[in-house]
Amino acid sequence: MADRLHDNALIAALERAPSGGPAWLDALRDEASRTVRESGLPGRKTEAWRFTPVGDLVALPFEQAPAPAPATTGRRAPETAPGGRPGDDGTWRLRVEGGRPRLDLAGAAPAGVVVRSIAEVLAAPDDPLAAPLREHLGRLAPATHFSALNTALFEDGVVLHLAKGASAAAPVHLVYAPASSATDGPPTVAYPRVLVLAEQGSRLTLVESFPAGSASPDGPSCGDEPAGESAPRHLDNLVTELVLGPGARVDHIRVHEAPDFVISRTIVREARDAHYTSRVVSLAGALMRADLHVLLDGPGAECELDGAYVAGGRDKLDHHTLVEHRSPHCTSRQNYRGVLDDKALGVFDGIVIVHRDAQKTEAHQENRNLLLSASATVHTKPHLEIDADDVICTHGATVGSLDEDQLFYLRARGLDEATARAILTYAFVRSVVDDIGLQPLRDRLARALLHRMPEGEALEEMTA
Amino acid sequence: MLKIENLHASVGGKPILKGVDLEVNAGEVHAVMGPNGSGKSTLAYVLSGRDGYEVTKGSVTYAGKDLLAMPPELRAAEGVFLGFQYPVAIPGVSNVYFLKAAVNAIRKHRGEPPLDAIEFLKLVRERSKLVELDPELAKRQVNVGFSGGEKKRNEIFQLAMLEPKLAILDETDSGLDIDALKIVSKGVNAVRGPERAMIVITHYQRLLDHIVPDFVHVLIDGRIVKSGDRTLALQLEEEGYAEVRSEAV
Numbered sequence: 001m002a003d004r005l006h007d008n009a010l011i012a013a014l015e016r017a018p019s020g021g022p023a024w025l026d027a028l029r030d031e032a033s034r035t036v037r038e039s040g041l042p043g044r045k046t047e048a049w050r051f052t053p054v055g056d057l058v059a060l061p062f063e064q065a066p067a068p069a070p071a072t073t074g075r076r077a078p079e080t081a082p083g084g085r086p087g088d089d090g091t092w093r094l095r096v097e098g099g100r101p102r103l104d105l106a107g108a109a110p111a112g113v114v115v116r117s118i119a120e121v122l123a124a125p126d127d128p129l130a131a132p133l134r135e136h137l138g139r140l141a142p143a144t145h146f147s148a149l150n151t152a153l154f155e156d157g158v159v160l161h162l163a164k165g166a167s168a169a170a171p172v173h174l175v176y177a178p179a180s181s182a183t184d185g186p187p188t189v190a191y192p193r194v195l196v197l198a199e200q201g202s203r204l205t206l207v208e209s210f211p212a213g214s215a216s217p218d219g220p221s222c223g224d225e226p227a228g229e230s231a232p233r234h235l236d237n238l239v240t241e242l243v244l245g246p247g248a249r250v251d252h253i254r255v256h257e258a259p260d261f262v263i264s265r266t267i268v269r270e271a272r273d274a275h276y277t278s279r280v281v282s283l284a285g286a287l288m289r290a291d292l293h294v295l296l297d298g299p300g301a302e303c304e305l306d307g308a309y310v311a312g313g314r315d316k317l318d319h320h321t322l323v324e325h326r327s328p329h330c331t332s333r334q335n336y337r338g339v340l341d342d343k344a345l346g347v348f349d350g351i352v353i354v355h356r357d358a359q360k361t362e363a364h365q366e367n368r369n370l371l372l373s374a375s376a377t378v379h380t381k382p383h384l385e386i387d388a389d390d391v392i393c394t395h396g397a398t399v400g401s402l403d404e405d406q407l408f409y410l411r412a413r414g415l416d417e418a419t420a421r422a423i424l425t426y427a428f429v430r431s432v433v434d435d436i437g438l439q440p441l442r443d444r445l446a447r448a449l450l451h452r453m454p455e456g457e458a459l460e461e462m463t464a
Numbered sequence: 465m466l467k468i469e470n471l472h473a474s475v476g477g478k479p480i481l482k483g484v485d486l487e488v489n490a491g492e493v494h495a496v497m498g499p500n501g502s503g504k505s506t507l508a509y510v511l512s513g514r515d516g517y518e519v520t521k522g523s524v525t526y527a528g529k530d531l532l533a534m535p536p537e538l539r540a541a542e543g544v545f546l547g548f549q550y551p552v553a554i555p556g557v558s559n560v561y562f563l564k565a566a567v568n569a570i571r572k573h574r575g576e577p578p579l580d581a582i583e584f585l586k587l588v589r590e591r592s593k594l595v596e597l598d599p600e601l602a603k604r605q606v607n608v609g610f611s612g613g614e615k616k617r618n619e620i621f622q623l624a625m626l627e628p629k630l631a632i633l634d635e636t637d638s639g640l641d642i643d644a645l646k647i648v649s650k651g652v653n654a655v656r657g658p659e660r661a662m663i664v665i666t667h668y669q670r671l672l673d674h675i676v677p678d679f680v681h682v683l684i685d686g687r688i689v690k691s692g693d694r695t696l697a698l699q700l701e702e703e704g705y706a707e708v709r710s711e712a713v
Contacts, residue, residue, distance in 0.1 A: 404515070409552040409606075412512050413566040413622065414540035414573075423565070427556025459565075 005040035008058040010149060010189065016064075017152045021122050024134050032143045032151035042145045049145070051347045051379045052289050052318050057261055062189040062235060064153065065098030065179040090440040091173035091207050098179030099190040099236075100156045110170035113204060118157035118193060129159055132197050136243050140267040141293055143239075147265040150191045150239040157193030162202035164245070171205035171438055176258075178234045189235040200245040200271075205438060210236065210258035212284065232286035238264040244274035246298065253436060254290065255445065256282040256317070265291040272298030272327075279436055280307040281445055282317045283452050289318040296323065296330040296358075307336040308432035310452045311344035311376070318347040321365075325358035325388075334365040337429045340376035341454075349381045352395070356387040365395040370402065370428050372454075422455040465490050465527060465661050466630055472521035472686075473510045480506040482686035483522070488630070491658040495672055495697060496665045498683035499705045504665045505549060507683070508634040511663075512546040513539050526630070540566075541573035543629030545622075547636050551615040554606040559618070560588065562606055563625055570626060591624040595651035613644035620651040631655075632663045637671040649674030669701040682708050 014033045019026050041058055042049035092110045095102045101117050109115040114129070118137075121129045143151045160172060178188055198204055236258075244250055248271070256262060262285055268276050282288055294303045309317040323332045338346045348367040369378045380397040402424050410420035426449065433449055436442040450456040466488040473481040480503045488494050498504050510517045511524065513536035524531040531539060554562070567587075568578040579587065592599050595617040607615050616636055623631055633652070637645055652675050656662070664675055672680070672694060680696040681688045682705070690696065690708055700708060 403552075405552045406554050408514050408536065409548065409554065410562070410566075411536040412514075412540055412546050412548075413562070413626065414537050414569040415562075415565055416537045416569070417535070419565070419569070420537075423557055423562070424554070427554065430556055 004058045005043045009062040014152055018155055028138045029152045032148040036148040060187045063186045065188045065190045089444050091171040093173045093175055095175050096192050097177050099192040101158045110168050112166040113168040114161040116159045118159055137195055140241050140269050146237050146263045147239050150237050154191040154193040160196045162198045162204055164199045165201045167203040171207055173207040176210050176236050187233040192238045194240040196242040198244050198248040198250050201247045203249045205251045207253045209255040210262050212257040232260040235261040240266045242268045244270045246272045249275040252278045254280045256288045257284050259284050261286055262288045267293045269295045269297050270301035273300040275302045277304045282309040285315055285317055287316045291320045293322045296325050299327045299329045302331045305334045306432045308429040309338045309346055311346050312341040314343050316345040321350040323352045325354040325361045328359045331362045336367045338369040339425055339429055340378050341372040343375045346378040351383045354386040354388050354391055358388050359390045361391040363393045367397045369399045418455045422453045422459045426453050467525040470522035474518045474520055480686055488661045490661055493662045493677045495677035495680045496683050502683045503686040504683055505634055508632050511632055541570050545628035545631045547619040547633040549635040551607050551619055553608045555608050557606050559602045559606050592621055594624050594654045595620045596647050597621045612639040616648050620648055624655050630661045634665045637666055669697040672697045684709050
């Protein structure tokens with residue numbers, strides 16, 4: 001077939017797919033290549049991508065991001081180096097440029113967690129992480145479409161390993177950015193890849209962010225620039241896999257502030273009594289599509305998936321969740337809140353599958369949306385498939401505008417209409433950010449969220 | 465302070481107020497009583513500027529200005545306060561956060577500097593005592609999970625914080641047991657003063673045992689059909705609204 005979904009720069013790049021890695025990886029890449037060549041990129045006829053307009057993407061002549069200029073290898077740069085310094089939000093930052101972790105720019109990783117480059121581990125068959133990498137990379141769920149492209153084409157990435165009972169001394173913060181040389185020239189694509197191995201009883205906070213000023217090593221700004229001012233030129237196609245051993249706990253925070261294209265797939269497998277929380281905060285994106293797939297694979301496993309998206313201009317923010325209850329006594333809770341203004345598009349598509357043996361499942365799913373403009377669009381599709389009979393499941397979705405009673409109450413107390421609207425809009429989405437345990441990051445995100453509100457700055461001043 | 469003349473108002477095209485006349489001076493407490501559906505709450509909403517309440521005729525002059533021309537927030541800034549019959553819960557907004565924004569918006573209108581955090585919290589502690597409102601409650605989200613009594617105490621607490629010139633209390637007694645009623649009334653009485661006028665809207669005379677009015681008006685079918693002193697309320701309690709209605713015809 002010679003349509004654009006099969007014939008485009010992203011798929012053409014499969015000709016130059018890396019090979020010569022370990023045999024298992026070559027086999028994995030071949031299979032992924034075959035999958036995506038056959039299916040092509042997903043278009044409007046692919047159910048799960050029906051509301052995700054990939055048209056702008058497939059038309060662009062993407063080139064894979066070149067390797068960043070090698071820094072002094074083998075030596076850690078001083079703590080003050082850009083990208084590797086301890087963040088002002090209390091996290092240990094590792095810049096991932098064009099898909100490559102800049103460990104050369106980062107200081108020592110926090111105690112309790114081993115942070116390695118995937119390429120480095122692959123190059124050393126004796127590496128202690130070589131076997132776990134082989135066991136888990138790309139094995140949690142079949143690769144499809146964009147995640148298959150990533151599997152076929154990624155050149156490097158990050159492995160995080162927490163040994164049994166280990167606790168990371170500081171949150172690990174992966175900051176995704178185009179390679180610094182990619183500020184002009186053709187549009188670039190990067191395939192960052194992350195594998196987290198959290199063994200029994202270990203504990204990690206992982207932050208992944210796509211900052212607004214992604215070309216600048218100074219990291220995220222407040223995100224108050226409207227998206228879509230200049231044509232987006234960069235695509236990050238990310239796959240993050242997390243394997244949680246028995247009783248492990250991972251708190252995962254994802255922040256989307258980049259005005260470019262971000263397509264990501266996160267796959268989580270939880271063993272018995274593991275606990276996974278995901279807080280996704282999406283504030284910009286020409287096309288931001290985040291798929292989150294959680295496999296509850298042992299009794300007593302729990303997950304909480306929360307998201308807040310605030311879209312303005314022509315942002316397209318698209319969140320898909322899939323939670324599979326595959327064991328009894330597991331609990332999942334989902335709460336996504338969206339605010340859509342101007343001509344923005346928001347999507348929430350959530351599926352909960354309760355497999356036959358997953359008795360005593362408790363699953364809750366809620367998506368609420370606030371439309372601030374008649375030209376904004378939201379598609380919400382909560383969905384349950386239940387094959388067990390002894391379960392408690394709830395789901396619901398709402399799309400609405402601000403509550404007139406609340407608005408009048410605030411105005412009758414002296415707040416002007418614009419401020420009252422801003423307060424209520426902020427209140428609608430803030431709970432997701434308020435639940436982030438890491439205070440400096442929470443404060444920064446609360447500010448970023450506030451700045452995305454109409455009249456947000458006045459609001460901050462008034463209540464400071 | 466407030467002069468209502470021949471006020472007609474409709475809701476959804478249906479006439480509710482059909483010629484209300486009322487004059488309220490500084491320092492006075494006026495009770496407006498009436499049966500269900502007589503237009504009591506409509507009068508409160510028209511005076512505070514709620515959307516959907518259309519004034520078709522008449523005028524309301526407040527401190528020499530045309531009250532009806534002002535948006536709700538300007539009325540509040542000029543010193544008009546509505547105590548809601550059904551205070552609204554606002555999840556995600558803390559009482560303190562919201563009140564600070566409100567207090568400082570009104571101070572700004574008056575040309576006063578904003579209160580800083582310390583001054584504001586001092587005022588919160590002082591005024592929350594008037595209605596025996598737990599200061600911890602003030603930190604919670606606006607009216608979320610509050611009992612009926614807590615909601616009404618919160619309204620009077622806000623009144624005490626915002627220091628209006630004209631307070632309109634819409635059925636502040638509804639849903640209160642006798643103990644809560646006493647606490648709320650005590651709070652209202654504590655903020656009575658020669659500069660402040662009040663319109664107390666109620667269905668029952670019970671409230672007026674605790675908040676003693678200077679004048680009582682009976683509103684029936686969108687018109688004030690009788691006015692008097694507090695003995696009128698007692699007479700209503702004895703005879704019911706039907707008697708007054710028939711007298712007025």
